[in-house]
Amino acid sequence: MTKAELTAHITTTFSGQVTVIENTQPEPYFIVKPEDLVAFARFIHDDSALQLTFLMNLAGADTGERYEVVYNVCSYQLKHRIFFKIQLPHDNPEFDTVIQVWPGANWFEREVWELFGMTVRNHPNLTRFLLEDDWNEGFPLRKGWTGTDFIPLPDRG
Amino acid sequence: MGLIKKLPVYTEHIPGGSLVTTSVNSVLTMAQAKSLWYLLFGTACCAIELMATGASRYDFDRLGMIFRASPRQADIMLVAGTITKKMAPRVKRIYDQMAQPRYVLAMGGCAIGGGPFYYDCYSVLKGVDKIIPVDVFVPGCPPRPEALLQGCLEVGKKIRTLKLDEWS
Ligand code: SF4
Numbered sequence: 001m002t003k004a005e006l007t008a009h010i011t012t013t014f015s016g017q018v019t020v021i022e023n024t025q026p027e028p029y030f031i032v033k034p035e036d037l038v039a040f041a042r043f044i045h046d047d048s049a050l051q052l053t054f055l056m057n058l059a060g061a062d063t064g065e066r067y068e069v070v071y072n073v074c075s076y077q078l079k080h081r082i083f084f085k086i087q088l089p090h091d092n093p094e095f096d097t098v099i100q101v102w103p104g105a106n107w108f109e110r111e112v113w114e115l116f117g118m119t120v121r122n123h124p125n126l127t128r129f130l131l132e133d134d135w136n137e138g139f140p141l142r143k144g145w146t147g148t149d150f151i152p153l154p155d156r157g
Numbered sequence: 158m159g160l161i162k163k164l165p166v167y168t169e170h171i172p173g174g175s176l177v178t179t180s181v182n183s184v185l186t187m188a189q190a191k192s193l194w195y196l197l198f199g200t201a202c203c204a205i206e207l208m209a210t211g212a213s214r215y216d217f218d219r220l221g222m223i224f225r226a227s228p229r230q231a232d233i234m235l236v237a238g239t240i241t242k243k244m245a246p247r248v249k250r251i252y253d254q255m256a257q258p259r260y261v262l263a264m265g266g267c268a269i270g271g272g273p274f275y276y277d278c279y280s281v282l283k284g285v286d287k288i289i290p291v292d293v294f295v296p297g298c299p300p301r302p303e304a305l306l307q308g309c310l311e312v313g314k315k316i317r318t319l320k321l322d323e324w325s
Contacts, residue, residue, distance in 0.1 A: 130280075131243065132243050140280070145279070150279055151276050153276040
Protein backbone atom coordinates (compact mmCIF):
# COMPACT_ATOMS: atom_id res chain seq x y z
CA MET A 1 0.00 0.00 0.00
CA THR A 2 1.15 3.53 -0.60
CA LYS A 3 1.48 6.03 2.20
CA ALA A 4 -1.87 7.67 1.38
CA GLU A 5 -3.64 4.31 1.25
CA LEU A 6 -2.11 3.23 4.54
CA THR A 7 -3.15 6.48 6.19
CA ALA A 8 -6.68 6.26 4.85
CA HIS A 9 -7.03 2.59 5.79
CA ILE A 10 -5.87 3.12 9.37
CA THR A 11 -7.87 6.28 10.04
CA THR A 12 -11.09 4.84 8.62
CA THR A 13 -10.88 1.27 9.93
CA PHE A 14 -9.57 1.79 13.46
CA SER A 15 -12.50 2.47 15.74
CA GLY A 16 -10.57 4.70 18.14
CA GLN A 17 -9.08 8.10 17.49
CA VAL A 18 -5.79 8.57 15.66
CA THR A 19 -4.23 11.84 14.59
CA VAL A 20 -2.17 11.94 11.43
CA ILE A 21 1.13 13.82 11.52
CA GLU A 22 1.85 15.30 8.11
CA ASN A 23 5.42 14.73 7.05
CA THR A 24 7.54 14.26 3.96
CA GLN A 25 8.86 10.86 4.97
CA PRO A 26 7.83 7.78 2.97
CA GLU A 27 6.05 6.30 6.00
CA PRO A 28 2.85 7.57 7.64
CA TYR A 29 3.08 8.83 11.22
CA PHE A 30 0.25 8.83 13.75
CA ILE A 31 -0.46 9.98 17.27
CA VAL A 32 -2.46 7.44 19.25
CA LYS A 33 -4.12 8.12 22.58
CA PRO A 34 -2.36 6.29 25.42
CA GLU A 35 -5.60 4.57 26.44
CA ASP A 36 -6.05 3.24 22.89
CA LEU A 37 -2.50 1.96 22.62
CA VAL A 38 -3.05 -1.77 23.10
CA ALA A 39 -6.19 -1.80 20.96
CA PHE A 40 -4.38 0.05 18.20
CA ALA A 41 -1.39 -2.28 18.38
CA ARG A 42 -3.65 -5.32 18.26
CA PHE A 43 -5.55 -3.85 15.31
CA ILE A 44 -2.54 -3.08 13.10
CA HIS A 45 -0.95 -6.40 14.02
CA ASP A 46 -4.01 -8.51 13.15
CA ASP A 47 -5.55 -6.56 10.27
CA SER A 48 -5.07 -8.59 7.10
CA ALA A 49 -4.42 -5.47 4.99
CA LEU A 50 -1.72 -4.23 7.39
CA GLN A 51 -0.06 -7.28 8.99
CA LEU A 52 2.39 -5.10 10.93
CA THR A 53 3.87 -8.04 12.77
CA PHE A 54 7.36 -6.78 13.45
CA LEU A 55 8.24 -4.11 16.01
CA MET A 56 11.41 -2.58 14.63
CA ASN A 57 11.99 -0.07 17.38
CA LEU A 58 10.41 1.53 20.41
CA ALA A 59 11.96 4.62 21.86
CA GLY A 60 11.19 7.18 24.51
CA ALA A 61 11.58 10.91 24.10
CA ASP A 62 11.35 13.97 26.29
CA THR A 63 10.27 16.99 24.28
CA GLY A 64 10.38 19.35 27.22
CA GLU A 65 6.59 19.72 27.40
CA ARG A 66 5.71 16.04 27.51
CA TYR A 67 7.06 12.56 27.18
CA GLU A 68 6.56 10.50 24.05
CA VAL A 69 6.96 6.85 23.20
CA VAL A 70 7.56 6.25 19.52
CA TYR A 71 6.83 2.91 17.88
CA ASN A 72 8.21 1.83 14.54
CA VAL A 73 6.55 -1.24 13.08
CA CYS A 74 6.85 -2.93 9.74
CA SER A 75 5.35 -5.80 7.81
CA TYR A 76 7.66 -8.29 6.20
CA GLN A 77 4.72 -9.83 4.33
CA LEU A 78 3.41 -6.63 2.75
CA LYS A 79 6.65 -4.61 2.82
CA HIS A 80 5.39 -1.44 4.40
CA ARG A 81 6.14 0.41 7.58
CA ILE A 82 4.46 2.94 9.85
CA PHE A 83 5.37 5.05 12.84
CA PHE A 84 3.12 5.99 15.68
CA LYS A 85 3.58 7.58 19.05
CA ILE A 86 1.79 8.20 22.27
CA GLN A 87 2.11 11.36 24.33
CA LEU A 88 2.27 11.32 28.10
CA PRO A 89 2.18 14.12 30.69
CA HIS A 90 5.29 15.01 32.66
CA ASP A 91 3.72 14.11 35.98
CA ASN A 92 3.16 10.41 36.48
CA PRO A 93 3.85 9.11 32.95
CA GLU A 94 2.41 5.61 32.53
CA PHE A 95 1.59 3.53 29.51
CA ASP A 96 0.53 -0.04 28.79
CA THR A 97 2.88 -2.73 27.63
CA VAL A 98 2.48 -4.13 24.11
CA ILE A 99 4.35 -7.36 24.85
CA GLN A 100 1.20 -9.39 24.27
CA VAL A 101 1.17 -8.03 20.68
CA TRP A 102 4.89 -7.85 19.90
CA PRO A 103 6.99 -9.88 22.38
CA GLY A 104 10.09 -7.99 21.21
CA ALA A 105 8.84 -4.90 23.04
CA ASN A 106 10.06 -6.36 26.34
CA TRP A 107 13.56 -4.92 26.53
CA PHE A 108 12.66 -1.70 24.71
CA GLU A 109 10.06 -0.96 27.35
CA ARG A 110 12.48 -1.75 30.12
CA GLU A 111 14.91 0.71 28.57
CA VAL A 112 12.25 3.43 28.40
CA TRP A 113 11.36 2.75 32.02
CA GLU A 114 14.99 2.81 33.13
CA LEU A 115 16.19 5.89 31.28
CA PHE A 116 13.04 8.05 31.28
CA GLY A 117 11.20 6.82 34.34
CA MET A 118 7.95 6.13 32.49
CA THR A 119 6.11 3.31 34.20
CA VAL A 120 5.06 0.44 31.96
CA ARG A 121 1.82 -1.11 33.18
CA ASN A 122 1.56 -4.93 33.16
CA HIS A 123 5.18 -5.42 32.19
CA PRO A 124 6.30 -8.86 33.45
CA ASN A 125 9.87 -7.92 34.36
CA LEU A 126 10.48 -4.24 34.90
CA THR A 127 14.07 -4.40 36.20
CA ARG A 128 17.24 -2.45 35.61
CA PHE A 129 19.71 -3.67 33.01
CA LEU A 130 21.49 -0.71 31.39
CA LEU A 131 22.75 1.46 34.24
CA GLU A 132 24.91 0.30 37.11
CA ASP A 133 23.30 -2.03 39.58
CA ASP A 134 23.50 0.52 42.40
CA TRP A 135 22.43 3.51 40.30
CA ASN A 136 20.45 6.02 42.32
CA GLU A 137 20.71 9.24 40.33
CA GLY A 138 17.34 9.23 38.66
CA PHE A 139 16.52 9.06 34.98
CA PRO A 140 19.40 10.34 32.84
CA LEU A 141 17.57 10.89 29.56
CA ARG A 142 15.10 13.33 31.07
CA LYS A 143 15.58 16.93 30.06
CA GLY A 144 17.63 18.90 32.57
CA TRP A 145 19.02 15.83 34.33
CA THR A 146 22.44 16.14 35.93
CA GLY A 147 24.50 13.68 37.93
CA THR A 148 27.59 13.67 40.11
CA ASP A 149 30.25 13.62 37.36
CA PHE A 150 28.05 14.86 34.57
CA ILE A 151 29.78 17.60 32.56
CA PRO A 152 27.47 19.57 30.24
CA LEU A 153 28.81 20.55 26.85
CA PRO A 154 30.24 24.06 27.20
CA ASP A 155 28.66 26.75 25.07
CA ARG A 156 31.31 27.72 22.54
CA GLY A 157 29.19 30.45 21.02
CA MET B 158 72.56 -14.48 19.19
CA GLY B 159 70.97 -11.10 18.53
CA LEU B 160 69.33 -11.13 21.93
CA ILE B 161 72.52 -11.97 23.75
CA LYS B 162 74.14 -8.85 22.33
CA LYS B 163 71.51 -6.72 24.07
CA LEU B 164 72.23 -8.16 27.52
CA PRO B 165 74.95 -7.17 29.91
CA VAL B 166 76.98 -10.38 29.53
CA TYR B 167 80.42 -11.72 30.13
CA THR B 168 81.28 -14.25 27.40
CA GLU B 169 84.06 -16.78 27.56
CA HIS B 170 84.78 -18.71 24.38
CA ILE B 171 85.47 -22.37 24.84
CA PRO B 172 85.98 -25.07 22.21
CA GLY B 173 82.63 -25.83 20.58
CA GLY B 174 80.77 -22.69 21.88
CA SER B 175 80.78 -20.08 24.62
CA LEU B 176 80.02 -19.71 28.29
CA VAL B 177 77.83 -16.73 29.17
CA THR B 178 77.46 -15.08 32.54
CA THR B 179 74.71 -12.53 33.05
CA SER B 180 72.24 -11.34 35.65
CA VAL B 181 68.91 -12.99 36.32
CA ASN B 182 67.27 -9.58 36.37
CA SER B 183 68.25 -8.67 32.84
CA VAL B 184 67.26 -12.05 31.43
CA LEU B 185 63.90 -12.02 33.15
CA THR B 186 63.01 -8.45 32.21
CA MET B 187 64.04 -9.02 28.64
CA ALA B 188 62.11 -12.25 28.42
CA GLN B 189 59.05 -10.51 29.68
CA ALA B 190 59.43 -7.45 27.49
CA LYS B 191 59.74 -9.68 24.45
CA SER B 192 56.71 -11.82 25.16
CA LEU B 193 53.95 -9.54 26.32
CA TRP B 194 50.85 -11.65 25.96
CA TYR B 195 47.92 -9.32 25.91
CA LEU B 196 44.46 -9.73 27.25
CA LEU B 197 41.91 -9.34 24.53
CA PHE B 198 39.86 -6.53 25.94
CA GLY B 199 38.10 -4.63 23.20
CA THR B 200 34.98 -2.82 24.35
CA ALA B 201 34.36 -0.44 21.44
CA CYS B 202 35.64 0.80 18.09
CA CYS B 203 39.31 0.93 19.17
CA ALA B 204 39.17 -2.85 19.24
CA ILE B 205 38.82 -2.82 15.46
CA GLU B 206 42.14 -1.00 15.23
CA LEU B 207 43.58 -3.47 17.70
CA MET B 208 42.47 -6.29 15.42
CA ALA B 209 44.06 -4.52 12.46
CA THR B 210 47.28 -4.30 14.45
CA GLY B 211 47.08 -7.98 15.22
CA ALA B 212 46.41 -8.93 11.61
CA SER B 213 49.03 -9.64 8.99
CA ARG B 214 49.82 -6.12 7.79
CA TYR B 215 51.10 -4.92 11.17
CA ASP B 216 51.55 -8.32 12.79
CA PHE B 217 51.64 -8.03 16.56
CA ASP B 218 53.12 -11.53 16.80
CA ARG B 219 56.52 -10.37 15.66
CA LEU B 220 56.80 -8.43 18.95
CA GLY B 221 55.96 -11.58 20.82
CA MET B 222 52.49 -10.26 21.51
CA ILE B 223 49.91 -12.98 21.29
CA PHE B 224 46.38 -12.49 22.45
CA ARG B 225 45.04 -14.46 25.36
CA ALA B 226 41.37 -14.70 26.13
CA SER B 227 42.02 -15.40 29.80
CA PRO B 228 43.35 -12.86 32.31
CA ARG B 229 45.26 -15.65 34.05
CA GLN B 230 47.54 -16.06 31.06
CA ALA B 231 47.95 -12.41 30.14
CA ASP B 232 50.75 -10.01 31.03
CA ILE B 233 49.27 -6.81 29.69
CA MET B 234 45.76 -5.53 29.38
CA LEU B 235 45.13 -3.42 26.29
CA VAL B 236 42.08 -1.41 27.25
CA ALA B 237 40.79 -0.78 23.74
CA GLY B 238 37.55 1.12 23.88
CA THR B 239 34.94 2.94 25.88
CA ILE B 240 34.57 1.82 29.48
CA THR B 241 31.08 2.43 30.72
CA LYS B 242 30.37 2.81 34.41
CA LYS B 243 28.55 -0.47 34.29
CA MET B 244 31.66 -2.13 32.83
CA ALA B 245 34.06 -0.50 35.30
CA PRO B 246 33.71 -3.03 38.16
CA ARG B 247 34.26 -5.84 35.66
CA VAL B 248 37.42 -4.19 34.36
CA LYS B 249 38.71 -3.91 37.89
CA ARG B 250 37.87 -7.51 38.56
CA ILE B 251 39.57 -8.77 35.39
CA TYR B 252 42.64 -6.70 36.24
CA ASP B 253 42.70 -8.24 39.71
CA GLN B 254 42.57 -11.71 38.15
CA MET B 255 45.71 -11.12 36.09
CA ALA B 256 48.88 -12.66 37.48
CA GLN B 257 51.66 -10.33 38.52
CA PRO B 258 53.68 -8.69 37.02
CA ARG B 259 50.93 -7.06 35.03
CA TYR B 260 50.73 -3.96 32.89
CA VAL B 261 47.98 -1.85 31.44
CA LEU B 262 47.95 0.11 28.22
CA ALA B 263 45.06 2.55 27.75
CA MET B 264 44.31 2.81 24.06
CA GLY B 265 42.35 5.71 22.62
CA GLY B 266 40.65 8.80 23.94
CA CYS B 267 37.87 6.85 25.64
CA ALA B 268 40.17 4.79 27.84
CA ILE B 269 42.32 7.84 28.60
CA GLY B 270 39.62 10.29 29.62
CA GLY B 271 36.21 9.54 28.19
CA GLY B 272 37.04 10.70 24.67
CA PRO B 273 34.01 11.78 22.67
CA PHE B 274 31.81 10.83 25.62
CA TYR B 275 33.37 13.30 28.03
CA TYR B 276 30.62 15.91 27.77
CA ASP B 277 26.89 15.34 28.15
CA CYS B 278 27.24 11.71 29.05
CA TYR B 279 25.87 9.86 32.02
CA SER B 280 27.22 6.40 31.37
CA VAL B 281 30.91 6.54 30.47
CA LEU B 282 33.81 6.33 32.89
CA LYS B 283 36.10 9.31 32.34
CA GLY B 284 39.38 7.46 32.11
CA VAL B 285 40.28 3.90 32.97
CA ASP B 286 43.07 5.18 35.24
CA LYS B 287 40.32 6.04 37.73
CA ILE B 288 39.97 2.34 38.52
CA ILE B 289 43.24 0.59 37.59
CA PRO B 290 46.85 1.80 37.28
CA VAL B 291 47.87 2.55 33.68
CA ASP B 292 51.45 2.26 32.41
CA VAL B 293 51.18 3.74 28.94
CA PHE B 294 48.55 5.94 27.31
CA VAL B 295 48.18 5.85 23.54
CA PRO B 296 46.07 8.81 22.36
CA GLY B 297 43.95 8.87 19.24
CA CYS B 298 40.43 8.11 18.18
CA PRO B 299 41.36 5.45 17.35
CA PRO B 300 45.18 5.44 17.45
CA ARG B 301 46.91 4.27 14.30
CA PRO B 302 48.36 0.75 14.52
CA GLU B 303 51.82 2.30 14.42
CA ALA B 304 50.96 4.29 17.55
CA LEU B 305 49.72 1.18 19.31
CA LEU B 306 52.88 -0.68 18.34
CA GLN B 307 54.98 2.12 19.72
CA GLY B 308 52.94 2.12 22.92
CA CYS B 309 53.65 -1.58 23.37
CA LEU B 310 57.35 -1.01 22.75
CA GLU B 311 57.22 1.70 25.41
CA VAL B 312 55.78 -0.82 27.86
CA GLY B 313 58.68 -3.10 26.92
CA LYS B 314 61.16 -0.29 27.62
CA LYS B 315 59.54 0.33 30.97
CA ILE B 316 59.81 -3.34 31.87
CA ARG B 317 63.49 -3.38 30.93
CA THR B 318 64.19 -0.72 33.53
CA LEU B 319 62.55 -2.62 36.37
CA LYS B 320 64.48 -4.39 39.11
CA LEU B 321 63.44 -7.79 40.34
CA ASP B 322 62.24 -6.51 43.69
CA GLU B 323 60.10 -3.89 41.95
CA TRP B 324 58.04 -6.46 40.13
CA SER B 325 54.47 -6.29 41.16
S1 SF4 C 1 38.72 6.51 21.39
FE1 SF4 C 1 37.47 6.77 19.56
S2 SF4 C 1 37.86 4.90 18.35
FE2 SF4 C 1 38.54 4.49 20.46
S3 SF4 C 1 36.80 3.54 21.49
FE3 SF4 C 1 36.69 5.74 21.87
S4 SF4 C 1 35.34 6.52 20.27
FE4 SF4 C 1 36.04 4.50 19.61
